[in-house]
Structures are given as structure tokens and as C-alpha cells.
Amino acid sequence: MLVNVKGLVKRYDKLVALDYLDLQVEEGEIFGLLGPNGSGKTTAINCILSLIRYDKGSIEIFGKPMKPNAYDIKRNIGIIMQNVAVFEELTVYENIYYFCSLYIKDKIEVKRLTREAIEFVSMEDYADFYPKKLSGGLLRRLNIACGIAHKPKLIILDEPTVAVDPQSRNKILEGIKKLNAEGATIIYTSHYMEEVEQICSKIAIIDKGRVIAQGTKEELKAMISLGEKITMELYELPEKNINELKEFPGIYSVEYHENLLEIKSAKGRNNLIHILDYMAKNNIIFGKVYTELPTLNDVFLEITGKELRD
Amino acid sequence: MTVFKNYFRVLKKHLAIIIIYMVMFLGLIIMFTWNTGSKNDSFFASKVKLMVINEDTQSEFLEAFLDYLEQYAIFVEREEDEEARKNALFFREVEYILTIPEGFGEDFLNQGRMSLSKDTVPDSANAIFLDNAINNYLNIARTYIKHLPQISQEQLIKLVEATIGGQVNVKIENKLPDKISASNTFNKLFFNYLGYIIIACFVNGVSVVMFSFTVLEIRRRHVASPVSARRVGMQLILGNMAYLFCYLIIFIIAGYIMNKNRMLNTGTLLTWLNVLVFSLSCLSFSYLVGITVRSKKAIQAISTAVSLSIAFTSGIFIPQEYLAEPVLKAASFAPGYWYVKANNAIAQIISYDWTQLGKIFGYMGIQLGFAAAIMSIALLAGKRKAQKE
Ligand SMILES: Nc1ncnc2c1ncn2[C@@H]1O[C@H](COP(=O)(O)OP(=O)(O)O)[C@@H](O)[C@H]1O
Ligand SMILES: [Mg+2]
Numbered sequence: 012m013l014v015n016v017k018g019l020v021k022r023y024d025k026l027v028a029l030d031y032l033d034l035q036v037e038e039g040e041i042f043g044l045l046g047p048n049g050s051g052k053t054t055a056i057n058c059i060l061s062l063i064r065y066d067k068g069s070i071e072i073f074g075k076p077m078k079p080n081a082y083d084i085k086r087n088i089g090i091i092m093q094n095v096a097v098f099e100e101l102t103v104y105e106n107i108y109y110f111c112s113l114y115i116k117d118k119i120e121v122k123r124l125t126r127e128a129i130e131f132v133s134m135e136d137y138a139d140f141y142p143k144k145l146s147g148g149l150l151r152r153l154n155i156a157c158g159i160a161h162k163p164k165l166i167i168l169d170e171p172t173v174a175v176d177p178q179s180r181n182k183i184l185e186g187i188k189k190l191n192a193e194g195a196t197i198i199y200t201s202h203y204m205e206e207v208e209q210i211c212s213k214i215a216i217i218d219k220g221r222v223i224a225q226g227t228k229e230e231l232k233a234m235i236s237l238g239e240k241i242t243m244e245l246y247e248l249p250e251k252n253i254n255e256l257k258e259f260p261g262i263y264s265v266e267y268h269e270n271l272l273e274i275k276s277a278k279g280r281n282n283l284i285h286i287l288d289y290m291a292k293n294n295i296i297f298g299k300v301y302t303e304l305p306t307l308n309d310v311f312l313e314i315t316g317k318e319l320r321d
Numbered sequence: 322m323t324v325f326k327n328y329f330r331v332l333k334k335h336l337a338i339i340i341i342y343m344v345m346f347l348g349l350i351i352m353f354t355w356n357t358g359s360k361n362d363s364f365f366a367s368k369v370k371l372m373v374i375n376e377d378t379q380s381e382f383l384e385a386f387l388d389y390l391e392q393y394a395i396f397v398e399r400e401e402d403e404e405a406r407k408n409a410l411f412f413r414e415v416e417y418i419l420t421i422p423e424g425f426g427e428d429f430l431n432q433g434r435m436s437l438s439k440d441t442v443p444d445s446a447n448a449i450f451l452d453n454a455i456n457n458y459l460n461i462a463r464t465y466i467k468h469l470p471q472i473s474q475e476q477l478i479k480l481v482e483a484t485i486g487g488q489v490n491v492k493i494e495n496k497l498p499d500k501i502s503a504s505n506t507f508n509k510l511f512f513n514y515l516g517y518i519i520i521a522c523f524v525n526g527v528s529v530v531m532f533s534f535t536v537l538e539i540r541r542r543h544v545a546s547p548v549s550a551r552r553v554g555m556q557l558i559l560g561n562m563a564y565l566f567c568y569l570i571i572f573i574i575a576g577y578i579m580n581k582n583r584m585l586n587t588g589t590l591l592t593w594l595n596v597l598v599f600s601l602s603c604l605s606f607s608y609l610v611g612i613t614v615r616s617k618k619a620i621q622a623i624s625t626a627v628s629l630s631i632a633f634t635s636g637i638f639i640p641q642e643y644l645a646e647p648v649l650k651a652a653s654f655a656p657g658y659w660y661v662k663a664n665n666a667i668a669q670i671i672s673y674d675w676t677q678l679g680k681i682f683g684y685m686g687i688q689l690g691f692a693a694a695i696m697s698i699a700l701l702a703g704k705r706k707a708q709k710e
Contacts, residue, residue: 079550096538098331113548
């Protein structure tokens with residue numbers, strides 16, 4: 012196990028930010044920490060990195076206890092914090108060079124790694140730019156380059172795609188996958204379920220400082236009863252039909268508003284066929300029909316009773 | 322030394338404003354010295370308006386000394402009231418008030434101690450001229466006393482007068498103390514003004530760099546790195562020190578070169594020591610600002626506000642003699658006041674005995690006290706902030 016967090020508790024006065032949090036990250040994983048804003052993701056990362064004190068619990072990284080003076084462990088970690096952390100006074104190149112040289116002594120090696128990192132985030136054309144001149148997406152990419160230039164074994168990214176244009180976002184996500192393919196273990200926090208679903212091999216869903224579910228995305232989806240979500244465009248649907256639909260086996264929720272009929276069904280086959288049959292028999296005319304498999308949002312919704320998104 | 326080197330890389334970006342201050346300062350100094358330079362030509366012609374407050378018992382030596390001064394000064398009637406004396410100085414009815422304390426003659430004849438004190442119109446070339454005359458007379462007398470301890474007053478007076486009158490090349494001999502005074506006067510002007518520039522440049526340099534290094538996000542990167550917090554801190558302090566020394570060396574050399582009468586005497590060295598001591602308190606103040614103020618704009622505003630208010634209240638822009646008592650009282654709660662006081666005392670020093678030096682070192686000590694106090698506050702603030710997170 013690369014990272015082992017057990018029973019982590021962190022309080023801010025009366026507010027319990029982390030409530031006996033447990034996390035296990037295996038080597039080679041892209042571990043996603045998914046939770047809404049304020050659920051404690053950043054606090055958890057700060058504790059894992061010994062950036063802040065915590066009240067209870069234990070943290071092991073690379074099999075050794077993590078402490079503020081555990082410099083051997085720190086040497087092999089790369090951090091990308093939620094807020095961009097670069098010197099305004101230094102250029103893109105100088106920033107990456109400096110942060111890399113905190114980890115690596117040999118100057119020539121630092122230079123080589125700096126160039127590699129610039130290439131990695133595709134910022135060759137911006138090497139001499141000062142951060143003030145960079146767009147939000149480029150700034151995020153610089154922030155990432157500063158955290159990974161020294162080729163760490165464990166990379167922790169805290170919401171690296173917040174306020175980033177879609178193009179930069181895709182670059183970042185692909186980059187993370189590439190880092191992982193090159194051998195780095197990744198811890199990735201986000202409140203965007205799509206991102207986590209897209210890149211993470213293992214996911215912990217966190218709410219109010221507590222892990223409420225953990226596993227691969229398939230495992231997580233298997234945990235809930237929802238199997239399929241069917242949506243139909245309908246111009247009119249009497250109350251009677253809605254009630255009849257609700258009586259169907261396997262269907263546990265039918266909602267109709269703003270010309271959209273939304274049916275949630277449990278796992279099982281042919282749910283859609285039964286519904287289409289029913290529509291045909293009752294001469295109900297409908298427009299587009301689409302079905303969706305459950306998302307992590309549905310997982311979150313079913314466990315906590317609220318939406319993941321704000 | 323990664324962090325140390327980065328200190329200067331960050332500083333480089335803020336150099337423009339520091340250089341503007343430096344150029345502005347050197348321009349000011351050139352302007353001022355050009356002004357005083359033209360005054361110099363006339364001062365030999367006029368006699369100094371001198372008021373003597375003699376508390377000592379009359380003696381032959383004292384009489385001869387005052388007779389001698391008559392060559393250089395016009396005696397103004399003595400005012401008994403302190404306030405009246407101050408007014409007389411202010412309106413230039415008198416340029417130089419010489420106080421001869423009780424027991425002066427005795428002390429001087431027996432131990433060679435010079436306990437005269439004076440009050441002068443600020444920056445008066447005439448006053449310096451008289452200083453030199455007084456110094457010249459007393460120094461010669463002292464030399465005789467030292468080597469001929471049994472000498473009588475009568476003999477002493479004769480010898481001194483013979484020496485002064487019989488100087489083979491009066492001009493050259495007399496020029497030397499003039500040169501010292503001129504050098505001291507330049508140093509006083511130069512370093513007093515430098516005080517203002519140091520505050521402005523330190524806040525704009527040290528504070529801004531410390532700010533950049535202690536912004537939460539950057540600090541976290543350092544804490545997460547394998548470089549220990551202590552080493553980061555030490556290298557930053559080293560960076561601050563290196564900045565301070567580079568800065569001072571540039572100005573000490575500039576001041577030395579620009580001083581037409583430059584000389585490496587005790588006064589010059591004391592001035593350098595004084596500016597070093599003052600810089601330390603500016604450094605700790607800048608450090609405090611850098612780690613507590615949370616915006617670069619605010620830091621720049623503080624730099625302007627603090628440097629200007631100290632310059633106006635501590636005697637940099639307006640001589641201390643002209644400032645009202647409450648202003649000076651307020652100013653004495655900042656090291657700038659004591660820095661200027663020390664500079665002024667150094668420039669006016671008549672002899673390097675312990676009463677004079679003690680006073681000057683006292684002023685420097687107060688500045689060191691300020692430096693230590695501000696530094697303690699800064700360290701405490703830093704610690705408390707770290708605990709909060
Ligand atoms: N320094 C702090 N002081 C007080 N409360 C804090 C502090 N930092 C975070 N919190 C609180 O802790 C909770 C978790 O915050 P955070 O870890 O930032 O969540 P996330 O990163 O998941 O958005 C929030 O309720 C937040 O308000
Ligand atoms: Mg966060």
C-alpha cells in the first residue's frame with residue numbers, strides 16, 4: 012500500500028472537517044477523491060502532506076509514517092494544490108526550475124527536467140512568460156509542471172481543473188493518465204464526477220469529511236439499486252398514465268414535468284421495451300427517447316439524498 | 322543555496338523602483354552639495370555671531386581663549402532665558418551659542434578634558450568655521466599640557482599663541498580642520514537623506530520579496546519539499562543580509578566618492594557604523610511588513626507613508642532644531658530620529674572623548690533596541706500565523 016490513512020480527524024473549532032477518514036491507495040492507481048465543495052478534500056490532502064496538524068489518526072506513505080520532517084518521503088511526492096502556487100516575479104521556466112531544484116541537487120539534471128516538464132504541459136512557447144501574462148488554463152498547467160518536474164513517485168493533485176477551459180482540461184486529464192502510465196501513483200481530488208469517472212481506476216466518495224463509498228466505478232454503481240434512467244419527450248401525459256407507469260415491475264420513480272418524462276428503473280432487462288409497449292397501447296405520442304446508465308452523481312444521490320453538484 | 326539564489330531572482334523583478342529611489346537620492350545630494358558649495362566661498366569673510374554662556378570662574382587661560390575667539394566672532398549679549406536663546410538662534414540673531422560649564426578651565430588644564438557644549442544654527446558654514454577655530458586652539462593647548470604637565474597658565478597661553486601665530490604656513494595648517502568639518506557636513510547631509518531612501522528601498526525590496534516567499538501557497542510548496550523549514554528560513558535571512566550589505570556598500574562608496582573633502586577619520590567610520598545600525602532596524606521593520614501585510618499594493622503604500630513620515634518628523638527633510646517638541650517626541654518612538662541625532666552628533670563632535678562618544682553610541686544602542694524589538698514582534702507574528710493554519 013502506497014498511502015494508508017486511518018481514522019483521520021481534523022477539527023476547525025466546532026466544525027469537524029474530517030470525521031474518521033480512511034483511505035487506502037495502492038501503487039500504480041489513479042485514486043479519485045470525489046466530493047462536493049466543502050466535503051474535506053483539501054483538508055485531507057493537507058493532512059496527508061503534513062501541511063497542517065490533525066487531531067487524530069495515522070498516515071503512512073511508502074510504508075513509513077508521514078511527519079513534517081519526513082524528508083525522504085517528501086522527496087518522492089509531487090503536489091499540485093488547488094490554488095496556483097507560483098512566483099509572480101519568475102518566468103515559467105524559472106518557476107519550474109526553482110521548484111524542481113528544491114528536490115534535485117544536480118543543476119544539469121534540473122535543467123533537463125525543467126525542459127521536460129515544459130514539454131509535458133506543452134508550454135514551450137511560453138517558457139519566458141511571466142505568470143501574469145498567462146490565461147487561467149496555462150496557469151494551471153504551469154502549476155502542474157512545477158509539481159511534477161522532479162518525477163515523483165506519488166503525485167497529489169487537488170482540483171487541478173477548476174476554472175479551466177475544456178481544451179486545457181482535456182490536456183490536463185490526458186497528462187495525468189500519461190504520468191500514471193509512466194509509473195506514478197496519482198491521488199486526484201475533484202467535485203466533477205465526469206473527470207473522476209474518466210480517469211480514475213479507484214474512487215472514494217467523500218461527504219462531510221467521511222468516506223461514504225469506495226471502489227472502482229463499476230463497484231460503486233453496483234452498490235446502488237438504480238439500473239437505468241429513461242427519459243422521454245412528451246407533450247402531454249395525464250395523471251392516470253403516470254400512476255399506471257409507477258405500478259410497473261422494477262420501476263420505482265416516475266416524474267413528469269416540462270414536457271419531460273423521467274423514469275428510474277432498477278437493474279434488469281427490457282425496462283424500456285415494456286414502457287414503449289405501454290405508450291403504443293395507450294396511443295401516447297412521444298418525441299426523443301434516451302436511456303442512461305447511472306452516474307456517480309446517482310451514487311452520491313442515493314447514499315446521501317442530495318446532489319453532488321452544487 | 323537554492324532558496325538564497327531565488328531570493329535575488331525575485332528581487333531582480335523589483336529592482337526598478339529601488340533604482341529610481343537611488344537615482345533620485347543621488348540627484349538630490351548633488352543638488353544640495355552644489356548649493357552649499359557656493360556658500361563656502363563667502364564664509365571666511367564674515368565673523369560668527371557668538372553668544373558665550375560662561376559658567377566658569379575667570380582664569381587667565383579662559384580670558385586668553387575668549388580673546389582668541391574675538392578674531393573669528395562677534396560677541397552677542399548673553400541671554401539668560403533658554404527660550405530667548407532658542408529664538409535668537411531661530412532668527413539668526415546669533416549663530417553659535419558656546420556654553421562653558423563650571424570647572425571647565427580646571428578640568429581642561431589638569432586632565433585635558435573638553436566639556437564645552439554648543440548650540441548652532443543648523444548647517445551653518447560659519448558655525449563650522451568657529452568649531453575649527455575652537456578645536457584648533459584647544460587641541461594645541463592640550464598637546465602642550467600633555468607634554469609639559471608642570472606648565473603654568475601664563476606659559477601655556479604664550480606657547481599656544483606663538484604656535485597659532487607662528488605657524489609657518491597658516492593657510493595649509495588651518496585648512497586641515499576645515500576639511501574635516503566640510504567632510505563631516507557632507508556626511509551628515511548624505512547619510513541623513515540616505516535614511517529616507519533606505520526605508521523606502523528596504524520596504525520595496527525586502528518586504529516585497531518576503532511577501533512573495535510567505536504567501537500561503539508558496540510556503541506550502543516549501544513545506545511539502547524536502548528542504549527543511551529552518552533551512553528555508555536561514556537562507557531567506559541570509560538573502561536579506563546580503564541585500565543590506567550590497568546596498569550599504571554601494572552607498573558608502575558613493576558617499577565617499579562624492580565627498581569632495583573625503584577622509585577616513587573616526588567621524589566617517591562612526592557614520593558608517595551608524596548607517597549599518599539603522600539599516601538593521603529598517604530590515605527588521607521590512608521583514609515584519611513582508612510577513613504580515615497581505616497585499617503588494619499595501620506594502621508599497623506603507624513604504625511611501627512610513628519613509629515620508631519619518632523623513633519629515635525625524636529631522637531628515639527639516640532639521641531637528643526646527644521641529645516642534647511634540648513632533649520630536651513622537652518621532653523618538655521610531656529609530657529614524659535616533660539615527661539622525663547620531664549623525665548630527667558625529668558631525669559636530671569636537672573631541673573623541675567618552676562623554677561625546679558615549680552619547681553617540683547611546684543613540685546607536687537605542688536603534689539596535691528598536692531592531693531587536695521589531696524583529697521579536699515579526700518572529701512572533703510569523704509563528705502565530707503558522708499555528709493558525
Ligand atoms: N482554515 C480553516 N478554518 C476553518 N474552517 C476551514 C478551514 N479550512 C477549511 N475549513 C472548513 O472545512 C471544511 C472542508 O473544507 P475543504 O477541505 O476545503 O473542502 P473541499 O476541499 O472538499 O472543498 C469546509 O467546511 C471548510 O469551510
Ligand atoms: Mg478543496
